[in-house]
Every structure is written in C-alpha cells, then in structure tokens.
Amino acid sequence: xxxxxxxxxxxxxxxxxxxxxxxxxxxxxxxxxxxxxxxxxxxxxxxxxxxxxxxxxxxxxxxxxxxxxxxxxxxxxxxxxxxxxxxxxxxxxxxxxxxxxxxxxxxxxxxxxxxxxxxxxxxxxxxxxxxxxxxxxxxxxxxxxxxxxxxxxxxxxxxxxxxxxxxxxxxxxxxxxxxxxxxxxxxxxxxxxxxxxxxxxxxxxxxxxxxxxxxxxxxxxxxxxxxxxxxxxxxxxxxxxxxxxxxxxxxxxxxxxxxxxxxxxxxxxxxxxxxxxxxxxxxxxxxxxxxxxxxxxxxxxx
Amino acid sequence: xxxxxxxxxxxxxxxxxxxxxxxxxxxxxxxxxxxxxxxxxxxxxxxxxxxxxxxxxxxxxxxxxxxxxxxxxxxxxxxxxxxxxxxxxxxxxxxxxxxxxxxxxxxxxxxxxxxxxxxxxxxxxxxxxxxxxxxxxxxxxxxxxxxxxxxxxxxxxxxxxxxxxxxxxxxxxxxxxxxxxxxxxxxxxxxxxxxxxxxxxxxxxxxxxxxxxxxxxxxxxxxxxxxxxxxxxxxxxxxxxxxxxxxxxxxxxxxxxxxxxxxxxxxxxxxxxxxxxxxxxxxxxxxxxxxxxxxxxxxxxxxxxxxxxxxxxxxxxxxxxxxxxxxxxxxxxxxxxxxxxxxxxxxxxxxxxxxxxxxxxxxxxxxxxxxxxxxxxxxxxxxxxxxxxxxxxxxxxxxxxxxxxxxxxxxxxxxxxxxxxxxxxxxxxxxxxxxxxxxxxxxxxxxxxxxxxxxxxxxxxxxxxxxxxxxxxxxxxx
Numbered sequence: 001x002x003x004x005x006x007x008x009x010x011x012x013x014x015x016x017x018x019x020x021x022x023x024x025x026x027x028x029x030x031x032x033x034x035x036x037x038x039x040x041x042x043x044x045x046x047x048x049x050x051x052x053x054x055x056x057x058x059x060x061x062x063x064x065x066x067x068x069x070x071x072x073x074x075x076x077x078x079x080x081x082x083x084x085x086x087x088x089x090x091x092x093x094x095x096x097x098x099x100x101x102x103x104x105x106x107x108x109x110x111x112x113x114x115x116x117x118x119x120x121x122x123x124x125x126x127x128x129x130x131x132x133x134x135x136x137x138x139x140x141x142x143x144x145x146x147x148x149x150x151x152x153x154x155x156x157x158x159x160x161x162x163x164x165x166x167x168x169x170x171x172x173x174x175x176x177x178x179x180x181x182x183x184x185x186x187x188x189x190x191x192x193x194x195x196x197x198x199x200x201x202x203x204x205x206x207x208x209x210x211x212x213x214x215x216x217x218x219x220x221x222x223x224x225x226x227x228x229x230x231x232x233x234x235x236x237x238x239x240x241x242x243x244x245x246x247x248x249x250x251x252x253x254x255x256x257x258x259x260x261x262x263x264x265x266x267x268x269x270x271x272x273x274x275x276x277x278x279x280x281x282x283x284x285x286x287x288x289x290x291x292x293x294x295x296x297x298x299x300x301x302x
Numbered sequence: 303x304x305x306x307x308x309x310x311x312x313x314x315x316x317x318x319x320x321x322x323x324x325x326x327x328x329x330x331x332x333x334x335x336x337x338x339x340x341x342x343x344x345x346x347x348x349x350x351x352x353x354x355x356x357x358x359x360x361x362x363x364x365x366x367x368x369x370x371x372x373x374x375x376x377x378x379x380x381x382x383x384x385x386x387x388x389x390x391x392x393x394x395x396x397x398x399x400x401x402x403x404x405x406x407x408x409x410x411x412x413x414x415x416x417x418x419x420x421x422x423x424x425x426x427x428x429x430x431x432x433x434x435x436x437x438x439x440x441x442x443x444x445x446x447x448x449x450x451x452x453x454x455x456x457x458x459x460x461x462x463x464x465x466x467x468x469x470x471x472x473x474x475x476x477x478x479x480x481x482x483x484x485x486x487x488x489x490x491x492x493x494x495x496x497x498x499x500x501x502x503x504x505x506x507x508x509x510x511x512x513x514x515x516x517x518x519x520x521x522x523x524x525x526x527x528x529x530x531x532x533x534x535x536x537x538x539x540x541x542x543x544x545x546x547x548x549x550x551x552x553x554x555x556x557x558x559x560x561x562x563x564x565x566x567x568x569x570x571x572x573x574x575x576x577x578x579x580x581x582x583x584x585x586x587x588x589x590x591x592x593x594x595x596x597x598x599x600x601x602x603x604x605x606x607x608x609x610x611x612x613x614x615x616x617x618x619x620x621x622x623x624x625x626x627x628x629x630x631x632x633x634x635x636x637x638x639x640x641x642x643x644x645x646x647x648x649x650x651x652x653x654x655x656x657x658x659x660x661x662x663x664x665x666x667x668x669x670x671x672x673x674x675x676x677x678x679x680x681x682x683x684x685x686x687x688x689x690x691x692x693x694x695x696x697x698x699x700x701x702x703x704x705x706x707x708x709x710x711x712x713x714x715x716x717x718x719x720x721x722x723x724x725x726x727x728x729x730x731x732x733x734x735x736x737x738x739x740x741x742x743x744x745x746x747x748x749x750x751x752x753x754x755x756x757x758x759x760x761x762x763x764x765x766x767x768x769x770x771x772x773x774x775x776x777x778x779x780x
Contacts, residue, residue: 050592058600125595129345139381147724151717158713195663195736199670202721202740206674206714210681213710242684248622249680250673253615257669260611270607273666281673 013236013293014229021294024173031176034183043183048190049096049128051137054082055105057095058124061086063117065093073115078107099129140194144201151205159212166295167208170287174204177283178276192272200280203250207243207288214239215296232296236289247285254278305764309757312750313636316644328650332390333661333735336605338598339390344588346383355379357577358586362387376659380734385588388659391598408484408578409458410513411477412520413529413541423451424476425463455536458483464531466538475538477531481516482509490579492563492572499572501561503579510557518553520544532579540575608665615669616642619676627683629771633758634679637750641675644746658738667739674718674743678751681714682707686759687773696763704756711751719744 037043049056065073067086070093074081079097086093093116097108105127113120148168155164178197182189218235219227257274334341346355359377366375366389376388415424425446431437442448445455446463451474453462458480466473486509492501505513520528521544531541542561548554563572620638624631645668652658685707689699722741725733762772769775 122597122599123595124597124600125593127590127593129589129591143724147721150720150724154713154717154720191733192663192666195666195733198721198725198733199736199740202718203670205717205721206677209714209717210677210710213713217706238684238688242680245623245626245680245684246673246677249619249676250670252618252622253612253669253672256615256618257607257611257666260614261607270604270611270662270666273663277666277670 009237009240011233011237011240013233014297017294017297020290021298024291024294027173028176031180034180035176038183044186045183046186046188048188049126050191051134051189053128054099055079055097055108055128056124056126057097057108057112059093059095059112059116060118060122061091061093061116063115065116073111077111078104099127140198143198147201155209155212159216162299163212166292166299167205167212169295170208170284170291171201171204173287173291174200174280174283177287178280181279182276187275188272190272193276196273196276197280199277200284203281204284204287207246207284208292210242210246211235211239211288211292227296229297232293236293240289243285243289247281251278251281254281305757305761309633309754309761310636311757312754313640316640316647319647320643323647323650328654330646330649330660331653331658332601332605333659333664334388334390334601335596335662336601336608336660336665337390338596338601339388340392340593340595341389342387342590342594343380343592344385344387345591346385346586346588349383350586352379354586355383355385358588359385376657384591407458407535408487409480409533410482410486410516411458411462411480411531411533412516413526413531414461414476414478416476416526416529417472417474419526423463423474425451425453425474453536458533462536464533464536464538466531466541468538468540473538473541475526475529475531475541477533477538480533482512484579486512487579488557490576492569492576494569494572498565499563499569501563501572501576501579503559503561505557505559507557510555513557513559514553514555516553517544517548517559518550521548521550521553532575534578539578604662605665608662608669612665612669612672615672619672623676623679626774627679627772628774629762629766630679630683630759633755633762634676637679637754637758638672638675641746641750645671645743648742648746652738659735661735663733663736664739667736668743671740671743671747674715675747675750678707678711678715678747679755681710682751682755682759683772685710690769696767697760700759700763704759708751708756712748715744715748715751 034043038045070084070086074084074095077095077097079100082096082098084093084095095108095112100108105125109120109123109125112118112123148171152161152164152168155167175197178200182193187193215227215231215235218238219225219231222228222231224231254274254277258271258278261271261274356379359379362385363375363377366377366387376386376390378386380386417423420426425442427441427443428438429441431439440448442451443461445457446453450465451463452465460479462477464475464477466475482505486505488504488506490501490503492499494500516530520530529541529543531538533539540561544554561575563569563575616638620631620635623634627634649658649660649664653660682703686699686703689702690696694702719741722737722744725737726741
C-alpha cells in the first residue's frame with residue numbers, strides 16, 4: 001500500500017498502452033453501435049418534455065390509486081397522455097401530455113386533482129412550447145463548440161497541439177460514455193442532464209490538464225525536450241494517487257446527493273443532475289489515464 | 303509567528319466576512335425551484351429592440367404587483383428575445399399566465415360622469431334615509447365594490463366605474479361601453495412639433511368613421527362628459543378632453559387625432575402613452591415557451607436534500623483527507639471550512655446587492671465545487687510528497703511544491719473558469735445559476751491556493767518534520 005502512497009509503483013504504462021488502446025477501440029465500437037441502434041430506432045433516447053414540448057403533471061397519490069386504475073384515468077383525460085410513470089413506489093405519479101390549450105390543461109388538472117385527492121395547487125405543473133427544446137439544444141451545442149475550440153487553442157499554446165488532440169479524444173470518450181449509458185439505462189434527459197454533461201466535460205479537461213502539466217514538469221526535470229518512455233512511466237506512476245484522491249473527493253459529494261435523496265425518500269431534479277455527474281466523473285478519471293496513455297505513447301514517445 | 307499570521311490571514315478574513323453577513327442577517331435568496339412557485343419563459347416572436355423588451359418587462363412587473371400575493375417577482379431578459387418571469391410563492395398558474403402572457407385589452411370609452419363633478423365615485427347612489435332624518439344611505443350598482451366605488455371587473459360592453467391616477471390624484475370615471483379598441487389603431491407616436499409634446503394617433507381605414515362618430519357626440523358635451531377615456535386592463539391610462547375647436551357636426555375626421563400631453567416631463571408621458579396605444583400593453587408579442595410550477599413542498603424537499611447532501615459530502619471528504627494527509631488534513635479542514643463560509647457570504651452579498659437567487663442548479667454547482675476545492679490541496683500535497691521523495695528538505699519542498707502547484711491549479715482552474723463564463727454568457731435560465739456557482743468557487747479556490755495553502759504548508763513544515771504527520775508512511779520510507 002505504501003508503495004501506492006509514495007508513487008513508487010512500477011507499472012509499465014508504456015508497455016500496457018497497447019492493451020489500453022485495444023480497450024479504447026472496443027469501447028468506441030460499442031458506443032458507435034449503441035448510437036447506430038438509436039438512430040435506427042431500436043433504442044430510445046428518453047427526452048424530457050423540455051425537448052419534445054408538451055405538458056407535465058406531477059401529482060401526489062393521496063388516494064392510493066393502483067396501477068390498473070391509472071390506465072382508466074389516462075384514457076379519460078382531455079389531453080393525450082404520451083407517457084406516465086410512478087415515482088417512489090407509487091407515491092407520486094408523473095404524466096406527460098401533448099400540448100393543449102389552457103382550458104384543456106385546466107380540465108386535466110381538475111381531473112387529476114379529483115382522482116388523486118390532491119388539491120390543484122399541489123400538483124406540479126410544467127408546460128414547454130415546442131421551440132424551447134431546440135433552443136436549448138442549439139445554445140448548448142454552440143457553447144460546446146466555442147468551449148472546445150477555446151480549450152484546444154489554450155492547450156496547444158501551453159503544451160503542444162498533439163496534447164490538445166489527446167484531450168479532445170478523452171473528452172469525446174467521456175461524452176459518448178455518458179450518452180450511451182443514458183440510452184442503455186433509459187434515464188430521462190432533462191436540462192439538468194445537459195448541465196451535468198457540460199460539467200463533466202469541464203471536469204474531464206481539468207483532470208487531463210493536471211496530468212499534462214505534470215508530464216511537462218517531469219520532462220523538464222529530467223532535462224528532456226520531448227516526452228520519453230521513462231518520463232511517461234514515472235509521471236503516471238506518481239500521479240495515480242492524486243487521481244484516486246481527486247476523483248474520490250469529487251465523487252463523494254455528488255454520490256451523497258443521490259444517497260441522501262434516496263434516504264429521505266425523495267428523488268427529483270438533484271438526482272437527475274447527480275447520476276450523469278457520477279457516470280461522467282468516473283469516466284473522466286478513467287479516460288485521463290486509460291485513454292491518454294495509449295495516445296501519448298503513440299504520438300510522442302520516440 | 304509571522305508564518306502563523308500569514309497562514310491564518312485568509313481564513314480569518316472570511317470568518318469576519320461571514321460574521322458581518324450573519325449580523326446583518328443577509329441570506330442567499332432562494333430561487334423558485336427551492337421554495338415553490340411558477341416560472342414562465344416568454345419568447346418574443348422576432349428579435350425586438352432591447353428597449354421594447356425592457357418596456358414589456360416594466361409593464362409585466364406593474365401587472366404582477368397588482369396581484370398583491372406574490373413576494374418579490376423576478377422578471378429578467380434572457381438572451382436577445384426571451385423574458386423569464388419568476389413568481390415565487392404563487393400557485394395559481396392561470397393568474398400568472400394572464401398577467402404576463404397576454405398583450406392586454408385597450409379600449410376607448412366615453413366618460414359619462416366622474417368624481418371630479420360629484421366629489422365621490424359616480425357609482426355611489428345616495429338616497430335620504432327614510433328612517434333617519436338627515437342621514438343618507440349609500441348603495442352601488444351590481445358588480446361594483448361598495449367601499450371604493452370601482453367596478454370589480456372591467457366589462458367593456460357595459461357601463462363601468464374605473465380608476466385613473468393619471469394626474470397624480472385619483473379620479474373615478476363612469477364610462478360608457480367601449481366604442482373602439484386597440485385593434486382599431488394603425489399607429490401612434492409621440493412627437494414635439496412646437497413646444498408641447500403630443501401623441502399622434504392614426505386609426506385604421508375602416509375604423510376612422512367610428513372615431514369620427516364618437517367625437518361628434520362628445521363634442522356636443524361640456525366638462526367631464528367631453529372626455530374620451532383610454533382604458534387598459536381595467537385602468538384609465540388617459541382621459542383627454544375633445545378640443546373646443548372640434549365642430550360637433552363634423553367631429554374629428556381623416557382618421558387621425560392628436561392628444562396634447564404637456565411639457566412637464568420631457569416627453570416620457572407622451573412616449574408611454576404612444577407605446578400603450580400602439581401595442582396594447584406589451585410592446586412585443588410573446589410566445590410562452592415554458593411554464594413550470596413547483597409546489598412549495600417539493601421545493602423545500604429539494605433544498606433539504608441539497609443541504610444535507612452537501613454537509614454529508616463535505617464531512618466524508620474531510621475525514622478522508624484527514625486520514626490521508628494527517629496534519630495537512632487539519633489545515634485542509636480549516637481551509638475548506640472557511641471556503642464554505644466565504645462561498646455562503648459572497649452568495650448572500652450577491653443576493654443582497656445584485657439580485658442573485660440560489661437555484662437548484664446553483665446548489666449543484668456548489669456541491670461540484672467541493673471536489674474542485676479539495677483537488678487544489680491534493681495537487682499541492684502530492685507535489686510536496688514528490689519533492690520530499692527526491693530527498694529535499696521539508697522547507698525547500700514546501701516552497702517548491704506550492705510554487706509548482708500554483709501553476710498547475712492556475713491553468714486547470716482557468717479551464718473551469720472559462721467553462722463557467724462561457725456557460726454564463728451563452729446559457730439560458732437555470733444553467734446561469736450553475737455557471738455563477740462554479741465560477742465563484744473557482745475564484746475563491748484561486749485565492750485560497752495562492753494565499754492560504756502555500757502559507758499553511760510553510761507553517762506545517764516549520765512545526766514538524768515527522769513524515770508520519772504528513773502521510774500514511776513510516777519515517778524510513780521517504
């Protein structure tokens with residue numbers, strides 16, 4: 001253990017890089033096939049009404065309605081229910097309908113209030129116009145492109161343009177990881193998810209930059225202009241502990257969001273946010289070693 | 303001694319700041335998703351001028367203030383064509399939508415009588431009390447408030463009693479049914495042809511005869527009855543009198559009219575009136591992009607999770623760092639603890655002076671920043687360890703580690719900060735709150751790394767050189 005603490009581990013990262021590379025290629029193939037399956041309609045990206053438009057009602061089940069009764073109410077509502085789900089083991093029901101007029105929405109509210117024995121004021125309500133989602137996506141995408149360009153230039157200036165490419169590969173890896181896990185476990189994608197993914201990208205880059213900085217320092221210390229096999233190995237052996245510590249201290253607070261939420265019997269927007277964050281942080285820590293090493297070996301070591 | 307003072311300077315400053323905040327009872331204002339309420343995002347149909355959006359926001363604000371039961375409504379312009387309306391504490395969404403979404407109903411109505419003539423609301427019907435000699439009985443027509451003498455609802459097709467506070471004093475007008483509405487107006491503009499501001503009004507072609515008829519009738523009257531009231535959303539915004547130069551047999555023809563406004567306020571009043579005439583109430587027409595209602599219990603629950611999770615997270619992180627970095631862990635606890643106080647204080651100050659509200663996304667940003675702040679310590683301490691391993695002295699290693707760590711953290715934090723700034727500039731609504739939290743955390747982190755971590759590490763090495771107090775290793779192992 002104290003070997004790990006001291007960074008005296010003797011892992012030959014350079015030798016392992018081929019194996020890491022193979023793992024990376026396999027991952028990419030899996031990601032691409034998931035995305036292809038989604039495009040062809042076999043898997044579904046679960047978008048919230050913020051992106052599709054419509055109305056969402058969230059109502060406390062005060063009259064202990066059973067699941068079979070729900071089907072009946074769904075069919076009698078004035079607006080077409082596109083999807084509904086129960087949360088907290090049937091304590092809360094969430095309904096999504098197509099867009100409708102204010103009168104129609106009101107009639108749905110009244111019906112739900114009667115049916116679940118919950119005052120109208122207590123029913124959570126959200127309506128989103130059809131253009132809102134595309135607006136968010138457009139802005140998010142624009143933010144992403146500007147951010148990536150800016151960061152690439154920064155890394156190229158500070159280190160080397162090859163480093164920027166590697167950082168972007170790691171970034172792409174984390175982004176794909178998040179999206180694919182989302183598709184596979186079919187969690188709903190909300191604006192909170194977009195924030196979380198943007199955070200993950202920031203975190204991933206932050207982690208990668210810290211490692212690049214360390215690499216640059218080590219090669220300077222060993223009076224070398226380019227990064228050699230030895231520098232690569234010693235740097236990564238030294239940095240393992242910092243990576244473990246940092247990812248633990250970052251993931252613990254986010255994990256506590258999920259656990260505290262579960263403990264209090266409450267789920268909601270915060271866990272919408274925390275789940276992608278945990279996935280992304282783990283992926284970010286992983287990629288800053290397992291994705292950067294094979295590319296560093298390939299690109300740089302002479 | 304000097305080392306000690308330098309090390310605790312930053313924590314002491316932030317503790318004092320926190321005490322100041324605490325004594326003044328400043329607290330971060332909670333966003334609607336943490337306390338319940340309604341938020342409506344409106345999007346203008348095409349990209350209007352900023353000035354028009356600002357006018358629309360002002361009008362919405364005054365309409366919402368008329369509600370009475372909304373605490374601190376927040377209306378802000380987002381992006382180039384969005385307006386975000388947040389109504390904390392409100393649960394009736396119909397009311398909220400009415401207040402902000404519609405363009406409002408503008409009507410022109412003849413004045414039948416007014417409180418200027420009678421001294422009280424023309425709605426009051428005063429009769430002698432048959433039972434008590436010398437006493438009077440007051441009654442009001444149906445649909446009129448019996449104390450104020452103002453109509454409860456503005457029905458434009460029947461007689462109404464409506465209030466005006468145009469001239470600075472309240473006047474209640476008895477108004478006939480509406481003869482023309484905002485839809486009949488082609489254009490209106492404020493101009494100052496000679497030395498007085500006027501609002502020039504142009505009616506649509508097939509409406510101009512209606513206006514001529516109306517003015518013919520009014521020109522036969524005298525005094526208050528000669529006035530034409532311009533009513534918006536149940537309130538008389540202006541009641542100009544028909545000029546005595548107008549011939550009662552001809553009226554005002556040609557489809558245009560001019561309202562003299564006076565010269566007291568360099569045209570502000572004239573401009574406002576022109577805007578009202580042109581656009582109804584809102585100078586821009588909006589699409590309701592998003593409406594979200596959060597019940598108060600859901601809001602409270604979310605806050606509870608956020609706060610508890612934050613606390614649990616911090617405690618676990620601190621315990622971990624303490625078990626790993628020992629003495630340095632103690633310094634980290636002091637650093638992260640006061641980091642939290644500083645964060646809270648600055649958020650409270652931003653709420654107080656800049657109208658910042660802490661939203662769910664903001665809470666998420668804070669929780670993420672715990673990891674970010676802890677990382678700065680980890681990077682520094684790991685570099686310190688690397689230097690020690692090379693056989694250097696404790697004092698030299700501390701100096702070198704803080705210097706190098708500062709460079710690393712500076713560039714890594716710069717990445718975070720530019721992400722936060724970019725999100726802030728480009729994002730809409732909730733993402734902004736997150737960006738502010740993240741950006742703020744990064745800045746505080748930089749201050750701490752530069753002025754606290756460095757001095758704290760120097761302090762630690764000046765106290766002891768026992769590796770067991772720094773890392774989970776034995777003396778011989780380093």
